[in-house]
């Protein structure tokens with residue numbers, strides 16, 4: 088019988104991840120029964136202390152060094168740097184911000200510059216750099232009200248937000264970075280719309296229930312449960328309700344989604360070159376976006392661990408499907424179950440060794456990954472090391488056959504095996520898809536279908552919790568669209584292309600052959616920005632491919648690399664919508 092995949096949660100949470108994985112047939116890690124490293128997925132709220140030396144079948148839910156966008160002050164610095172380097176035409180989505188106390192003088196100059204023009208709308212918002220959930224945030228107009236006792240940012244308050252029935256809201260966009268090298272980004276079609284629970288009013292800046300949209304704040308407000316015009320009771324909507332609202336506004340909805348998608352890509356580009364390559368990491372980010380009365384999206388912050396608590400039915404609809412799709416994106420295959428065989432083998436080795444074997448010391452959590460960054464940890468040949476770092480290379484040899492050498496080569500980023508070698512045994516690229524894709528050959532070898540059969544299919548089950556009463560009344564973003572789970576892999580000029588969509592996750596980067604090429608080896612930010620600008624221009628002008636039908640055949644040919652326009656109910660392939668956004672990498 089196929090072994091189960093094992094997940095490990097830090098501090099026994101979050102419950103939603105546990106629930107989704109158990110439903111899919113996973114087992115929870117139990118430190119009393121398993122070795123320290125005997126797991127397939129380790130999920131933590133915070134970043135991992137070290138990322139090196141992961142076993143081929145292990146995944147982590149964070150990439151290293153992403154604080155550059157997840158800490159408020161570092162996000163400001165990085166976006167500022169990008170704006171200075173690449174211009175403000177694209178990097179115009181972050182309100183003017185100062186990091187205090189260091190930039191107090193600069194802030195003062197800006198404050199005074201605005202003074203003559205100051206009216207009731209000129210406000211500032213002060214936020215501690217490393218707190219979340221609205222803690223420590225306040226608004227002010229007068230300098231005398233700016234009082235802080237920790238590092239903060241002071242930001243221009245977006246004082247004319249788009250309102251629904253007079254209530255302010257922001258959008259929580261779920262972004263999965265499957266890989267930073269090459270940059271591979273998915274955005275989920277479900278978005279949480281989070282409302283303030285008292286009417287927006289600039290004459291009472293101290294009313295957090297009117298100005299902050301954090302659920303943690305508003306759920307404690309006096310009007311949380313009260314029906315609030317179109318908003319209704321509570322403080323959250325699904326994207327389908329929001330789209331219904333947008334359609335009534337007569338705006339170019341696609342353009343809004345495209346600008347948000349650009350914002351995500353541009354923000355990630357700010358740190359992509361400095362994030363070390365860690366193919367076994369996948370991270371879900373929460374981008375908080377405020378839309379103003381001109382329908383311009385503003386980036387407020389990026390969360391490295393978006394909340395997964397289920398506080399209302401809307402959370403259930405959005406977050407359960409999200410996590411399930413995330414696990415699909417992690418792309419576990421039957422080869423990941425080799426973990427179990429490796430540990431089984433190790434146990435047998437222990438039993439059969441004629442020399443006395445010291446008890447396996449439990450490594451401490453902070454020691455999860457080895458300090459030895461240069462070499463594969465299991466190459467150390469002392470018995471103690473051999474014992475400690477399960478499974479040893481010997482065990483891997485037994486399991487993977489003579490090709491275990493390539494296991495080590497691949498772990499060091501070495502070359503892949505030839506097709507001849509593939510015939511004779513599995514290789515590490517099958518165990519972990521280092522480029523986050525899987526070829527047809529790999530799928531066959533890894534017995535993906537068999538795994539799919541042995542793991543409970545949560546798709547039908549999921550549909551029971553994805554639908555809310557809201558979604559039956561309002562157009563649902565998924566309705567009518569085919570929810571293809573993991574599409575077949577595509578290869579273009581020898582390059583693996585990540586699937587266009589995985590459940591509700593739509594690939595937003597790379598989005599055409601030119602961006603694929605520009606992110607393949609070293610990141611060519613300039614080319615990426617040009618392509619983004621081109622595409623945005625096309626979406627803004629709403630230019631459709633008028634001879635669409637006539638070019639249907641041509642588009643089919645181009646399906647070797649296609650992308651969907653993120654956001655719409657039934658996303659159209661870019662190749663069919665915008666001809667010029669669709670250039671071959673080699674031209």
Ligand code: ADP
Pocket residue numbers: 182212214218219220221222224242243244245246257298299300301375377387388
């Ligand atoms: P936290 O990490 O504490 O949630 P955020 O930066 O997300 O901090 O801010 C909390 C809330 O404050 C946001 O959800 C939004 O409603 C409001 N907010 C933050 N910055 C601004 C801004 N510049 N303009 C208008 N509203 C803002």
